Structures are given as structure tokens and as C-alpha cells.
Amino acid sequence: IKKIGVFTSGGDSPGMNAAIRSVVRACVYHKIECVGIYRGYQGMIEGDFKPMDARSVNNIINKGGTILKSARCLEFKTAEGRKQAYDNLRKEGIDAFVVIGGDGSFTGAHIFAQEFNFPVMGIPGTIDNDIYGTTFTLGYDTALNTVVEVIDKIRDTASSHNRLFFIEVMGRDVGHIALNVGVGAGAEEILIPEEDLGLDRLLDSLKRSKASGKSSSIVVVAEGDTTGENVFELKKYVEKHLPIYDVRVSVLGHMQRGGAPSCYDRVLASRMGVSAVEALLKGESDKMVGVQDNKMIFTPISKAIKGHTVIDTELIRVSDILTI
Numbered sequence: 586i587k588k589i590g591v592f593t594s595g596g597d598s599p600g601m602n603a604a605i606r607s608v609v610r611a612c613v614y615h616k617i618e619c620v621g622i623y624r625g626y627q628g629m630i631e632g633d634f635k636p637m638d639a640r641s642v643n644n645i646i647n648k649g650g651t652i653l654k655s656a657r658c659l660e661f662k663t664a665e666g667r668k669q670a671y672d673n674l675r676k677e678g679i680d681a682f683v684v685i686g687g688d689g690s691f692t693g694a695h696i697f698a699q700e701f702n703f704p705v706m707g708i709p710g711t712i713d714n715d716i717y718g719t720t721f722t723l724g725y726d727t728a729l730n731t732v733v734e735v736i737d738k739i740r741d742t743a744s745s746h747n748r749l750f751f752i753e754v755m756g757r758d759v760g761h762i763a764l765n766v767g768v769g770a771g772a773e774e775i776l777i778p779e780e781d782l783g784l785d786r787l788l789d790s791l792k793r794s795k796a797s798g799k800s801s802s803i804v805v806v807a808e809g810d811t812t813g814e815n816v817f818e819l820k821k822y823v824e825k826h827l828p829i830y831d832v833r834v835s836v837l838g839h840m841q842r843g844g845a846p847s848c849y850d851r852v853l854a855s856r857m858g859v860s861a862v863e864a865l866l867k868g869e870s871d872k873m874v875g876v877q878d879n880k881m882i883f884t885p886i887s888k889a890i891k892g893h894t895v896i897d898t899e900l901i902r903v904s905d906i907l908t909i
């Protein structure tokens with residue numbers, strides 16, 4: 586392998602820039618060329634390439650977002666689109682790539698690797714932590730810190746007015762963000778898709794909380810949770826059946842994806858980038874780099890995209906105990 590392409594694809598997450606920097610510098614260190622591909626698969630199909638050297642990634646380790654931009658690209662789902670991408674890579678002399686993205690981006694990479702026998706390596710970049718084969722995805726830790734900080738602020742106003750807040754956080758179909766920020770911010774209740782509390786238990790819990798002398802309550806709701814239709818329906822339900830609270834809703838939205846990466850995410854990105862490049866140089870392909878027990882591990886992409894992450898049940902118990 587003489588020239589590696591690197592790109593970010595799908596939803597962005599903090600730490601992607603740190604991963605790009607790591608891939609580029611690991612290539613320079615190992616005396617191979619590195620090319621940045623803009624806007625993910627879209628840029629691959631359009632030939633939007635830029636040679637990268639060690640200095641082209643100066644001052645980005647601390648930046649949120651991605652300097653290579655990200656995109657969703659329907660054309661890459663077609664054989665013609667992928668052939669065009671392959672021809673462009675060959676023309677540029679790129680003989681392997683590192684994709685930083687989520688499930689969808691990995692599915693595309695896996696199909697591409699199989700179709701053209703092309704070496705690819707994946708780095709899991711998403712705040713949702715919903716990828717099998719790694720304990721932590723890039724951006725997850727930063728998102729947890731961002732959300733906890735916001736909930737702390739909401740708590741200040743909630744306790745000043747005896748309010749009940751439903752706070753919806755991201756996480757797609759999994760409750761990792763909700764469960765962790767819920768414990769970290771001391772929420773009264775945490776609603777996650779993995780555990781169906783049911784509306785009655787929610788009401789009981791809120792009643793108990795009020796009776797125990799608490800003046801305000803925070804309920805963290807994962808976006809994928811199905812206890813209520815959505816947070817606004819939850820508000821209506823509680824207002825109707827438990828009129829002791831002044832209920833408010835806050836949907837945190839895309840701010841959760843932004844901001845400077847935490848130190849943990851920068852270190853993780855740095856390790857993953859080096860591991861991905863060195864794995865390609867060793868002849869590995871069609872794998873994703875992950876972290877487990879603080880060690881870098883590799884999982885076939887085909888497994889990573891099929892597998893499911895599991896929620897930490899011990900943490901659910903801890904939360905139940907501490908909200909007494």
C-alpha cells in the first residue's frame with residue numbers, strides 16, 4: 586500500500602478531526618501518501634481529492650465537526666456509483682481507504698471492499714455509541730459531557746420554579762446517552778428504549794419523588810424511547826394525570842453533536858487513526874477498529890454492522906437506587 590485515502594461520512598461527531606489528523610500523520614510516519622476525500626462517498630464519486638501532509642492537519646485536534654466535510658450519498662448505493670468511485674480512486678493512485686463514520690458508511694465500505702477487493706478500514710464516529718465492536722465510539726464522550734452541562738443548567742431553573750422537565754436527548758435506537766447523562770446529571774427518571782417503564786410506573790415514580798420532598802424533577806428521555814409517543818405527549822399525559830407539576834419540555838437537538846472533543850475522544854481518535862493505518866499496512870481489510878478494556882481491537886465490518894450494543898443494566902440499578 587502506497588497511498589491511503591481518508592474521509593468522513595454520514596452523521597458527524599466530535600473527534601472526527603482528531604481522527605483525520607491521526608490517519609494523515611500515521612501515513613507520513615510510515616512514509617506513505619495520504620489523500621483527503623471531501624464529502625464522503627459523494628466526493629469519491631466526484632473525484633474531490635486533496636493530498637494531505639503532516640502540516641495540512643495543524644490545529645484541528647481540538648475542533649468539532651470535520652474539515653473534510655460529511656455527506657450522505659445515494660449514488661454510492663448503486664453499482665454504477667461505486668464503479669465511478671473505484672475508477673477515481675485508481676486514477677488518483679489510492680489503494681486503500683479509512684472511513685470515519687457510522688453503520689451506513691460501514692455498510693457502503695464493506696460492499697465496496699467485497700466488490701473490488703479493495704482494502705478498507707473503519708473508524709466508528711458517532712455520538713450515539715450504537716456500534717457493535719467497540720465500547721466507545723468517537724464523539725460519544727464529548728456528547729455526554731455536553732449534555733450533562735446543559736442538564737445542570739436546566740436543573741437550576743427547574744428547581745427555582747418547582748418544575749418537571751422532560752429532556753429529550755439523542756441516541757437513535759439506543760439509550761446509552763440517556764442512561765449515562767441521566768445518572769451523571771442525577772435525573773429522577775431515565776426513559777430508554779431498552780427498558781419499557783410504562784406510563785404508570787413513571788407517574789408512580791414522579792408521585793413518590795414529590796412526596797419525598799423533591800421540589801423539581803428531571804426526566805431524561807432517549808429519542809428512541811417509546812413510553813410516550815414523544816416528549817410532548819409525555820408532558821400532556823403527566824399534566825392530565827398528575828397536575829401537581831408545572832411541566833416543561835426541552836429537546837436538545839443538534840447542539841449535542843457539536844463542540845470541541847473531550848480529551849478522551851481526542852486520545853481515542855489518535856489511537857484509532859494510528860491503528861487503522863497500521864492494520865492496512867499489515868494487510869488487514871474490511872475491519873473496524875474499536876476499543877475494549879482500553880485496548881485497540883478489530884471487528885469484521887460485516888459483524889459490526891449486524892451486531893447490537895447492550896445497555897449497562899448495572900447502571901440502571903444504580904440510577905434506581907440513587908433516585909430514592
Ligand code: ADP
Nearest residue numbers: 595596626657658661662686687688689690693
Ligand atoms: P452513518 O454512516 O452515520 O450511519 P448513513 O446511514 O447516512 O450514515 O450512511 C452514510 C452513507 O453511506 C450513505 O449516504 C451512503 O452513501 C453510504 N451507504 C449507506 N448504506 C449503504 C449501502 N447499503 N450501500 C452502499 N452505500 C451505503
